Amino acid sequence: MVIRLEGRRGRLIIHLFKRRFEWTVEPRYWRNPLLAVALWIGLPLLIPFMPRGLPIGPSTLITSLFLANVVAISAMAHSLQTVGTGRLNFGPQFFIVIGGYVAALLSKNYGLGPALTFPAVFAFTALLGLALSPLTIISGGLYFTLITLLLPLILAELVFWRADIFGAETGIPGIPRLVSTGNIMRDYLLCFYLSLAITLVLLIIIDKVLRSRWGFMLGVINEDEEVAASFGIQTKKIKVVVFTLTCGAMGISGWLLAHYYGSFAGTMWLEPWLLVFILLSSVLGGKATIYGSVLGSYFIVLSRTILRAYIKETALLVLYVVLLIALYSMPEGLWGLYRKTKYREYVPVIRVRRRVGEVA
């Protein structure tokens, strides 16, 4: 038999060919990521069946969830970048917009579809990141933050100056959609699931990296770069690689936006709110923890949608006040708050006998 299920004292063992997967189903151990992923994937399927007449329509809600994924992708990449370079980038929206424009221009000028623009966007934004990566070596602290803060401003001016290429506020129309089945609701849902798949893949990759010896070295660089270098960690090389790849990942957010809306106006995404959302997702989610970034993105984007639906004009004002209160009252972030409620840690412990006649 290909798949065989076996129940054993609060555990579900899944035999798949010769491999064996074990899942603890006892409620007090419910930290299982499978459960969270199942809910994450399953719940949006219920959105089309929402009752009519609510202030939030199904399409608005799905678009918000899609946008939450877009913010989550950038926030995760930004968190990894912060850990791996020990520097705070204030220009993630620069790379998002570059990604969006690359997708839009390639579609408009060369007729490329989303499948072909995806690798091009990643490659271009990663190469741009590589070109800018010496900044992580020659500048640090406030200088790095200020330099990266200037990048979106420069791009915004460039967009207006070369309106013939970038379309200024109007943007570039006619970009092929991510999916086109003829049913709008189905398209929205499929787009959401595509963005969810990218978010999940990125989440798994970053999680694997952070749990490996590379992640450990990134942590040391983040804490004390000089100590890291004096204990053999190749700080420059690691910073360049991390900056380059995370910039590429941020570019994918732009690719999603361009192909979801079918037109791309960078000026809209270069505004400070996107930067604030990305930074707050990392911090409010749980101080640059990867899972926290996803939680934070969903919390912020969905809060905005709900507030907009119910209180309209003052929605953003209330949102920022709520976020301010949340930041003040939850210094450990949403992920930290969740972890605090769990009494059991799953960190492996090595038990070693002490030697007889131990020195000192």
Next chain:
Amino acid sequence: MLRVSKLVKRFGAVIAVNNVSVKITQGEIVGLIGPNGSGKTTLVNLVSGFYKPDGGRIIFEGVDVTKKGPDERLKLGIARTFQIPRLISNMTALQNVTYAVVGSRRFGEKKMTLMEAAAEALYYLDIFGLLRKRDVLCRDLALYELRLLELARALATNPKFLMVDEAMAGLNPAEADSVAKLVQRLREEFKLTIVWVEHVLRVIMRSVERVLVMNEGRLIADGTPQEVTRDARVVKAYMGERVVV
């Protein structure tokens, strides 16, 4: 093993290391002493690659390392400890030694998993009696334990040449003696060449075979502990000149 020739380091108008030339042979244990601000730690920083020199050359085992970064020097076998313990306070004792094990893997050596590196790190913690403290965050360790952890971390890089920068500063006499015995033991067990920067002259004078004395960035004496203590320039550097009023 190590040859430093005409090394110069300036900080603005101050010449912290002024034309220093030293030769250290393999297996030696050398004390580096001098009054405060004499340039001892700057010399350690220059040899370990923390600072770039303004002049001179550093040759380690026939390789010119003057322009190499601290990570490359570490992989060649140069390790150091810090005067003020620079451990990562948010990490446990075990993690602080583990990254030294991971980082010190030489080119071409088999890459280690994090678990293998942690297992090796435990061995070094055990040598210094810190095994029980392996899961304690560094910010919760006592100064004596931090000093030992500094030594464990340096040893975990599998060095050939170790620079110990004031390992006894802030310790009581019993703890200082214990650290001195450990440094001696490291030299014998791991066949290390050691340069030991220290202020506690009582201990260092009976622990080393050769003493280098620095004052105002210059090397003013080089000899056995007995020779150095009789040197008029050393006495003047430490005690000042006799003035009859």
